[in-house]
Amino acid sequence: MSSAVSPAVDPPVAAATDRTALFPFDNSYSRDLPGFYASAAPTPVAAPALVKVNAALAEELGLDPAALATPEGVEIFAGQRVPPGADPIALAYAGHQFGQFVPQLGDGRAILLGEVVGRNGRRDIQLKGSGPTPFSRRGDGRAALGPVLREYIVSEAMAALGIPTTRALAAVTTGEPILRDRPLPGAVLARVAASHIRIGTYQFFAARKATDAVRQLADYTIARHYPELAGTEQPYLGLLEAVIGRQAALVARWLQMGFIHGVMNTDNMSVSGETIDYGPCAFMDAYDPQTVFSSIDHMGRYAYGNQPDIAHWNLARFAECLVPLFHPEKEQAVAIANAALGTFPARFYGAYHAGLAAKIGLPDADEADVALALDLLSAMIAGKADFTLTFRRLCRAAEDEEALSPVRDLFLDRDAFDAWAARWRARLAATGREGAQIRAGMEQVNPAFVPRNHLVEAVIAAATERGDFAPFEELNTVLATPYADQPNFARYADLPPRMEGYQTFCGT
Structure with missing residues (x-):
């Protein structure tokens, strides 16, 4: 398999410069939190070969992308060698998986090599599949x-x-198969994160009544992600409130793009506010809040429309870990936690509704505008309209009424759309803004291109069955500028084929 891989660095970069180390590591987690992890060296593989180095991300991290694409870099990404300055560890954490608490999970197929400090702050470099x-x-x-x-x-x-x-820094093949339901080509992903601290990390120590460890972890989290809280009167309450705010904003963004995480266990929620652990994830085609793609989510716990409630539930589990730090009297501590958790709905819906109204060209939305946007979603459910295409095609219709026809064609119930569109056009006219201005604003929040399920599956099939990574390269190129019209890649924005019973799977 590895012999068929054509190494890629995208975009092209200059020749490697002389540097003392490929990764200038500064490993605060292993240094400051002894006992929160286990040492774990990567296991060498048969014949590593490069699939891709993310050059733009490498530069952002202060790394040399050309050097990362050399045989030495590939060996590091594959786990063949441990680079100087690395301190390979597997992080300990627990978690609620589909609502059931598991007291010990931890990094079972991921190894944190270390941390680098780039122009956007400290970032973890982790190998998945090593x-x-x-x-x-x-x-x-x-x-x-x-x-x-x-x-x-x-x-x-x-x-x-x-x-x-x-983010993804690099991908390599291993040259050896792994056994699942059948032999599959093996690979390793080099992942970059603000950190890998999860709600489940806190749960690991809280479940063991290790309050001092929870406090130590909270102090580290504050120093790394929320330094403005250090030295405040109630830093741990501030931490809870900050994480609530970031998660509310994050899940609102997911819904505005039609994204389904697929497995929102507490060990898959990062306290930094990043989306983490892309297993059975997918983007929705036809809009339906009950959409589930995950093969293991038999009851629909993590369906698209359930994601805000699940985030709130997970944050309650985070609050439980922090309760002993809020007040020496448990009853008062619980009341403090509940008051903070009570702010989640307003934070989420404030972000979600504002973003949804902006998607229909009304960024300064009032309640009536939000209701108008929600009415469109209702019409999309009834009409089985495609989520991404509906909003993208509306952009042109904001400027040209005749462009409503391609939007209308997406709806089975076209009369319902027509009634909504008349109200919408009247509301846009009442704003007094030019149609071109409204369209431009809408095109900044409504992507033309998302990683459609059929496109991702085609890429995977080409790579795994034929050793052809050209579709992978092209899809990444298209998705790098999702809000731009790309006439040469218009087929990537076509209405997708129906994929009845389509499922995604945990794998990395």
Whole structure:
């Protein structure tokens, strides 16, 4: 498999410069939090080969992308060698998985090499699929190529859409198969995150009544992610409130883009406010709040429309961990936590409704404008209209009434759309703004391109079955500028085929 891989660095970069180390590590987590992890060296593989280095991200991190694409860099990404300054560890955490608490999970197939400090702050460099760790629970610690490509594509698309997310620095193949339901080509993803501290990290220590460890972790989190809270009168309450705010804004953005995380367990929620752990994730085609793609979500717990409530529930579990830090009297501490949690609905709906109204050209929305936007969603449910295309085609219709026809064609119930569109056009006219101005604003928040399920599956099939990574390269190129019209790639914005019973799977 590896012999068919054509190494790629996108965009092209100059030759490697002389540097003392590929990664200038400064490993605060392993240095400041002993006992919060287990040492875990990556396991060498048969024949590593480069799939792709994310040059733009490498530069952002202060790294040399050309050097990362050399044989030495590929060996590091594959786990063949540990770079100077790295301190490979697997993080300990617990978590509620589909509502059931598991007291010990941890990084079962991920190893944190270390942290680098770039122009946008401190970032973790982690290898996913690099072999077993003390938390693997009899697993092989490996990842298949398909899930690695999925996470690369979707996480980078999310970044381009402006949604807080972990990033993909590189992907490599391992030259050896892994066994799932059948042999699959193996791969490793190099993932970048603001940190890998999860709600489940707190739960690991709270479940063991280790209040001092929870406080130590909270102090570290504040120093790393919320330094403005240091030295305040109630820093731990401030931490809870800050995480609530970031998660409310994050999930609002998911819904505004039609994104479904797929497995919102507490160990898959980052306290930094980034989207993390792209397993059975997907973007919705036809709008339906009950949409579920995950093969393991049999009851629809993590359906698209349930994501705000699940985020709120998960944040309550985070608050439970912090309660002992709020007040020495438990009753008062719980009341403090509940008051903070009570702000989530207003924070979420404030962000969600504002963004939804902006999607129909009304960024200065009042209650009537929000209701108008929600009425469109209702019409989309009844009409089985495509989520992304409906909003993108409306952009042109804001300027030219005749452009309503391509939007109307997306709806099975066209009369319902016509009634809504008449109200919408009247409201836009009442704003007094030029149609071209409204359209321009709408095109900045309504993408033309998202990682459609059929496109991602085609990329994975080409790579895993034929060793062809050209579709992977092209899809990443298209998704890097999702808000721009790209006439040469117009087919990527076409109405997708119906994929009845389509499922996504945990893999990385």
